[in-house]
Amino acid sequence: MKVNVAVVGATGLVGSMMLKVLSEENFPVDNLFLFSSKKSDGEKINYCGKEYIVEELKEDSFLEKNIKIALFAAGGSVSEKFAPLAVKAGATVIDNSSFFRMDKDVPLVVPEINPEDIKNNKGIIANPNCSTIQSVLPLKAIHDKYKIKRVIFSTYQSVSGSGLKGISDLENGTLLAYKYPIINNCIPQIDVFLENGYTKEEMKMINETKKILHDDSILVTATTVRVPVKYSHSISINVEVEKPFEISDVKKAISEYPGMVLQDDIANEIYPMAINSAGKNEVFVGRIRRDFTVENGINLWCCADNIRKGAATNAVQIAKKVLED
Known part of the structure; x- marks a missing residue:
C-alpha cells in the first residue's frame, strides 16, 4: 500500500538524506510533498526520476493532502509549531529535532532497540540525537x-x-x-x-x-x-x-x-x-x-x-x- 509522504526541511542536509534513504529503501511513496523555508520556495528536487517543487511551509500545508507520514528535519521551533498541525491533519510525524524527545507522551525510538514504543505514539515519534x-x-x-x-x-x-x-x-x-x-x-x-x-x-x-x-x-x-x-x-x-x-x-x-x-x-x-x-x-x-x-x-x-x-x-x-x- 502506497502512502502520501511529506518531508519538512527537504533542502537541508538531513532532509536531502531522508529523500535519498526513502528512495534506497523503496519506501511506498504515493504522493510526495516537500516543504522548506520561504527562501527555498520553488526549488526543484528530483526524486526517483520525477521532479518535485519545494513549497514554503505554512499553517495550512498539511490540510486536505491525506499525508500519512511526515518526516521533520527543520529544527525545534519548526517542529514545535507545525508538527501538531500535521498530526491534526492526520499525519504521523517523525521528528528529528530535540523538541519532543523528552516528552513523556512521545516515544523516542531506535527501531532495533525499542520498536514496541512506536505503538504508544499520539501522532508524534521522536528521532533521537545522532x-x-x-x-x-x-x-x-x-x-x-x-x-x-x-x-x-x-x-x-x-x-x-x-x-x-x-x-x-x-x-x-x-x-x-x-x-x-x-x-x-x-x-x-x-x-x-x-x-x-x-x-x-x-x-x-x-x-x-x-x-x-x-x-x-x-x-x-x-x-x-x-x-x-x-x-x-x-x-x-x-x-x-x-x-x-x-x-x-x-x-x-x-x-x-x-x-x-x-x-x-x-x-x-x-x-x-x-x-x-x-x-x-x-x-x-x-x-x-x-x-x-x-x-x-x-x-x-x-x-x-x-x-x-x-x-x-x-x-x-x-x-x-x-x-x-
Whole structure:
C-alpha cells in the first residue's frame, strides 16, 4: 500500500538524506510533498526520476493532502509549531529535532532497540540525537546480558552535525557555525552551556540514553567534542556492568545484534573509523577491551554516519515500522 509522504526541511542536509534513504529503501511513496523555508520556495528536487517543487511551509500545508507520514528535519521551533498541525491533519510525524524527545507522551525510538514504543505514539515519534543513536545500539546489547551500571561518553563529532554551515567552516575556514576555527582544532562545546556546566548536547545523550533503554538507574555522563571531520561521529564509550563477563562474549553479543558491524581485529589494526562509516547505514563497533580499573568494566569505540543512521536512516526505519502496525 502506497502512502502520501511529506518531508519538512527537504533542502537541508538531513532532509536531502531522508529523500535519498526513502528512495534506497523503496519506501511506498504515493504522493510526495516537500516543504522548506520561504527562501527555498520553488526549488526543484528530483526524486526517483520525477521532479518535485519545494513549497514554503505554512499553517495550512498539511490540510486536505491525506499525508500519512511526515518526516521533520527543520529544527525545534519548526517542529514545535507545525508538527501538531500535521498530526491534526492526520499525519504521523517523525521528528528529528530535540523538541519532543523528552516528552513523556512521545516515544523516542531506535527501531532495533525499542520498536514496541512506536505503538504508544499520539501522532508524534521522536528521532533521537545522532550521537545517542549510535551509542545505545552497543549499549543495548551489553545491557541485555550484563546490566549496565554506569556509562561515560566521550564524543568526536563531525561538522556535518552543524549542517551546511559546519561543513563550510571546515572546508572554507568560515566562522558560520562555530566561534573558533575548526580546521586543525577540536572544540569541546556542542550546543549551548547549561547551568550545570554541561552542554545541551551532553545532556541530550545523558537523558535520551536512559529513556531509550527504559532504565533511569543507569548513571550516565558525557563530554561532547566537535572535530575537523566532515561526516560520521566517533564515540569512546566506557561501561561498567553488574555481572562478570568474557570479552569474547561481549564481542559476540555486539556482532549478533541488528544494525551493528563488529570491526575488532587489532592484530591487523582493523577498527571502526569515521572515513569508513561515512555513507553507511550501520553502526561500526570495535576496540572492545576490558577496563581494569573497575570490577566489571568495558571500553569500546563506535563510528556511524551521523546524517544517515544518526538521523535520516533511523527516521525512515521508524516510518517503515509505523506502516507495519
